[in-house]
Every structure is written in C-alpha cells, then in structure tokens.
Amino acid sequence: MIDSKDKILAYFNSGIKKIEDFRIGIEHEKFLFDLKSNKRIDYKKILQMFSALTEFGWKPIKEKENIIGLNKEEKNITLEPGNQIELSGAKLMNIHEACAESHDYLFELKQVAKKLDLEIVSAGFDPISKLNEIPNNPKQRYELMTKDMPEGGQLSLDMMYRTCGTQLNIDYNSEKDFIKKFKVVNSLVPISIALFANSSIVEKKNSGYLSYRSKVWQNTSRGGLPSVFFEDMDFEKYADFIIKSSILFIENQNNYISGKNYSFEDFMNGKINETDNRLPTEKDLTTHLSTIFTENRLKKYIELRSIDACGWDCLCSGPAYNIGILYGNLDEAYDVVSKWDKDKIINAYLEAPKNGFNTQLMGKDLLYWAKTLLDISNKGLEKRDIFNKNNKNETLFLNHLNQIVENKMTNAHHMINKFSDENLETLYDK
Template identity: 35%
Template sequence: MSRPPESRGEPITDKRQLVEYLEGGSKPKSDWRIGTEHEKFAYDLKSLRPLPYDGPNGIGAILEGMLRFGWEPIRENGKIIALSNADKCAITLEPGGQFELSGAPLETLHQTCSEVHQHLAQVKEICGEIGAGMMGLGFNPKWPRADIPWMPKGRYKIMRDYMPKKGSLGLDMMLRTCTIQTNLDFQDEADMVKKFRVSLALQPIATALFANSPFTEGKPNGFQSFRSHIWTDTDPDRCGILPFVFEDGMGFERYVDYMLDVPMYFIYRDGDYVDVAGQSFRDFIDGRLPGRPGEIPGLGDWTDHMTTVFPEVRLKRFLEMRGADGGPWRRICALPAFWVGLLYDDTALNAAWDLCKSWSLEDHQTLRDSVPRLGLKTPFQHGTVRDIALECLKIARVGLRNRAQRDSMGDDETHFLDTLVAIAQADRTPAEELLEAYHGRWNGSVDPVFKEYAY
C-alpha cells in the first residue's frame, strides 16, 4: 500500500530514533491484530483489457463509485489515488491499476473474512455498473507490459525510471503482479526476531501453496509462480532472503542498519515526490543529501523509505508476509489463517521454529530459487516442499485451535485452512490447475480465466 504521507514528522538526527520507532511496534499479546491486504486486476468485461485511470469505466470511476459506501478520497494533483475510512481500512492503487484493499487491524479471522466479503461485494456492485471486472491471480495472464496503463501517482514515475537500472523485471513487478499479504504483530524484540526467522524461512511454503501465475501474454511461462520469480530480478539492493535475519545480533537495530544501506527512491515535499533515487538515507540524516544540502529527514521520510524494500518478509512496526500470489476470495482468508496459526500461538511458533531452525542459508536460497518454478514438487532434504507444507498446515491448525476464536455459530478459525489442506493433500498447486484447464477445456486460451477467477 502506498499513499502520500500526512506530514514529515519529527526531525531525525540520530539512528537511535529509528530503532525506537520500530521498538514502538511492540504490543502485549492481547493487542495483537491481523491485517490482510489483497490486490486485484481490474479489466473491461468486453475486451478483457486492463482499465485506464480515466474514462467512464476507468479506475478513477471505480474509486469515485466507492465513495457511496462511506470511503473518503485521498487526492494527488486533483485525482483520487486512494480511499480511507473510519475503520482504518484503505484502498490504494498499484502502478498498473491493481486495486488493493488494506484491511483494518482485526482480532479474528472471522472478522477478516467478513471484511473481505463486504469489500468484494462493494467492488462488484460498482464494477457491474460500468462493465468492469476484477479477478485474483498472481500475474496478468494476457496483456504485455506495454498495454498496461500507468496510474497517476508521482512515486511510480520515479520508480519506473529507476527500476530498469537495477533489474530486468522490475517494471513487470510494478505493472503486472498481484499479491495477498498478511500483517502481524510482535510482543518485543525477541518475539519479532523469532517470528521474522520462522516466517522468512517458511515463506517459500506459502509461495508454493498459493502459486497462481503460470501465464505470460497468453502462454505458459514455465513457472508456477512467475510473480515470485520476478522479485529475483527486480533490484538486488532491496530484495532477497536477508541472511542477516538468521545471524546472531539480529534485532531492531540490525534491521535499521539494513534499511539505511538501501538506496532511496524519493522524498515527498509540498505535494510532490522529489527524485532522490540511488542516494543514501545515512547522508540524509547527516544533512548531506545531494541537491538538498543541510536538510535533514523527518519521520515521515523514514516510514516512506521503509515501504521501498521488497523482501519476502518486511519489518515495519509489524511484520508483513509477502510471498503469496493473488487468488480467489477463499485463499484471501486462507493466507492470514496460515500465518496466524503458525505465529500467534506459542506452541505452534515453537513447533514451526523446530521445523526450520536447522536450515542453512543454502537451504533458504534453494527454496527461494526453486519453488517459483516447481511449486510443491520442489525437492528438499529427504522429501519435497509438499511434505513441509503438510507439516506447516498441521502446526497452523493446532495454533488456530489453541486460539479458540469462535464465530456466532461456534466454529473456530481452523476451517479457513481447508482450501490449503486440499491443495497440499492433492499435491497440485492452483497454477497446475490453471495449466490443466488451459491444455484441456480452455483449448489453449487464457481468456476463460477472466470469468472463472472473477470476484
């Protein structure tokens, strides 16, 4: 999610302020919440083309239509580029018009699924009025990069110019990918480190279970999660497996040091994004940013900078799980169920750590490199990723059962895992289902996905 910062905030003169900012995210277990984000491809129902921003059936019209449901507009240069509401939800736009809900911090997965259902009902109502559709997939299955309209957000122009200098697939990441993401809390530094290590190690398992992007420009691309592969050739300065997370000394300060070494993209001043791509935040703190001598950053500059790194798990004042492809609505609810089950119960967290704590950096890299292509069938140690997935799901089910969060019917949260259990037991990823349809009943066309995967 990205939106203009509301203020520059407290001036930053010392690294300790940045460490304290992260420390401020620590919460007692009673205050832990679940945040779920999901992106969707928007398209014209007749042509199947991605929607431009402008026009009677464009992205801007959808944002305008959403105002009837109580959303408040956030504008940039006069255009609505995001929405917010009193429930601490936001709707934002990714560079290619991917339509994202950033959900409220909620107590239970039952609330999460109600939020998703309400949002998709609102979107469907507005889209139905203008002849548009939305679907969940990890990568745009049909249209080349040149056919994707750019959204009118200043930060994206800076990123668009900088990305090709660092990797060959960065623009594809910006324009043609969608994800589901879960944001979770930690109690203190030690809890953050343990959750970071477990979730980073097991992120390829989520990638395999959610692998859902096997097509590029209408043809199979050789991957099960092409979206995941794209991050391997986007920008080595801000992507990757973060080996330091598994090293002694990992903590808030170590992550701050990592962020300070990541080159900047921009700063936000007087309603505009200023291009400082490639420059150093360390120099900024010292008042030595080229072109802005003597100026020092505010906390808003730091929080902006923290959104410009893209590892599989990202630390803010919470932990973001970033490894999953977009997908249909049942899998939107399944992703937070997977991670909440593993991370929010002590018994489950300990079991998950026991599962992966002996893995070497070579093991982590092997999983990161192989899973996007091979999915659940990736060989690993004495079995496959499917074996690990089944064990993770067993642990997650215990974690959710121990939480004992029940809905009005008396059901706990474990049933949200059922769709993932079915995938793992069948040893067949969503991508493999799509490929089977493509080679079978779809007769070599990806067009049916726009109907079958529509929300």
C-alpha cells in the first residue's frame, strides 16, 4: 500500500537504471477520418479497424466487454477520447530501432486505412472538426473526465477530443541525473513548441497559432509548466507535488469513481468514503501519475510531452533531438539552460504557441536557441556513435529539423501554405 511519502520515493528510486540499460520509448497519436464524409470515425469503425489490424498479429485489449485497444509483443495501440489512436512503443535501444518500429506500424495502419476508406491526419490539433462533431467511445474513464476536466481548464475537452501529440520516455541513472534531466527538459519546452509546431489550422481556418495544441494544453486542467518544476526538482519535491494534487479518478472494483473532491494525500490517509476508505495501491499511484498533464512528468521514467503529432518526415526527429541532448550531451545542455531565468522561460512558454521562433528568451529568439540546441544534440548523437545497417549514425534523423531552422519554416507554416485553398485533401497524410 502507498501509505507514506517514503513509499512514493521508493517507487521513483525503483526506476533508476544503469546507463547501459537506458531505453527509448516513443508514443504517438493519429486522427482518423472517413474518406467520404471527412468526419472523424466513430467507435463502430474503430472496431472494424482493430479487427483488420489483427491480421498483422495485434490482439485485442478489453475493458469489460468492450475492445479498447490492441497489443503486440511489447507494443500497445490505445484508444483516446475522440477515437484518436496512439501507439505506445516498446522500450528500445536507439533511434534506429524506434524509427523502424514506427515505420512498421504506419505501414500496417496505412494498409488498413486504405481497406476501410479512411484517411490519417498527423497534426497536433484536429484541423477540420468542431468539438460537438466528434464521436466518443465506451472507455469508462473518459465519461468521468469529460464531466470533470472542464472545471479546471476551459480547453480541457479540446485537449481530450481534438489534440494529438508525440511523447518520448527516457530513463535516469540516479536522483541527481533525474534532477539535471528534468531541469533541462522543462527549460526546453518553449523551444520544443516552436520547433515542432504543427497545429495551425483549426476548424478549416488559420487559427493564428503555429501550435494551437500547445495553447490548448496550457488551458487544460492539471496541465501547464509549474514554476516549482524549475526549483531543482528532486524525488521528494515531486512526491510533495503529486501528493497535494487532486485525483482525477479512482478505479475501484472495475468501476471508475470521480476524485475531484480529493487529493492523493486524502487517498493515502484513507479518507475516501466511496472506496470504503481503502488505501491506494501502486497501481493507483501509477494511474495518478498518468493523469498529471504537465508538459513533462515523472513515473519510473521521465515523460516529455511538448511535441505536436507530425507525419513521417518528422516523426523520428523529435526523439532523436531529445536523445542527442539527454543521453548524448546532457552536461553541455545543462550549462546552457542553468543560466536562464525561470520566469523568462515560463513567459516564452506562454508566447511560443503563437509566436514560434520569434518568441524571445534571455535576449535571443527561439530560432537562435533551436540552432544552439540542435548543435548540442548533433554532437550528442555523434558521441553515441550508433550506426544502422547502412553505416549511418543517429544524426540522420536531425535532417528534417536542420531544414526547419535553415528555412525558418516549421510544419505549421507548411500546413498554412498548403491549405490556403481550403482543400481538405491537403490535410491528409500522403
């Protein structure tokens, strides 16, 4: 039972790994549309798609009688609130392996999409649909979230039903290593927003934002970039943060109970009558940590969550950029960000969704910092010295980002230019 802060600290400490055991985990989401109607697909169509994917070896995951995802080996496909689908990849050794995994998955997905007359959209925000047009599904937790989340953030439902992102999961080899990595990843959030912006079109119009997804997540319950994250956050400070945080929901006897009136501290003190005052298990702690929707968060590994979903041209570049920094060249990156003022970082974070590379941080624009960090990442990937069968190292995955900073044109800019004639076909993956 999780009945003390020490148990939570033990949970975080259990994630410590030797450097040689570090792994890379990538999660990425996609929107699916019906080709004929240009509408987001419903749960009935999801079931058809899941059935078709079983031909590639995927097996169904059920919640009660409902299929809510698929599993194959160490990978899962999960169902998001508006029937977005997310690949949660295996824990892999390097970017070559991770990119190959994504390539195989997208090949399977495209085969099924063609068979069922579906279109895939790889963007951070649904560029077509209004919120009230999006169908839901029978996954139990989403009913509670749909009811409770708007009370803590006015765009929470947009987050649930109209956003897609790319997430990277990384390891730490000590609490000291976690502190350094967590400071770096939080400091780099404004740069990630600008560099990976890919959600400029909203409801078939130019939103005025380059990453409208990031704007939405800034106005989502339990989200954002808390000031406390810049205070050399160690395991104990993070434990204090999540203990005081409210609970989103509690799974109890195969049902979901709203936790909006309780903090995790209440749960630890046996003060939740709806669960017969039981104490939280490790599974309850894991669930709570998964419903903290900040830009980065801690479980038994660190999750980076500030990248808009994107197509094949950039899907591998986000993980490569971050791995080069965090696994290959952490000290140099830390030396850079340790000189930054946290209030200026947070201000840049708030401005970056709209202003992109033109956002100012410490007297320089984010384009300058993107180039600086890309150079640090490139050196880190060179240092890792990991080659594929064609004798290319992981720096090849930075080519897309090098073009972005060289041309000062993000995916969001390209989306605006392509959609100038309001042809919906330009929004679909090719």
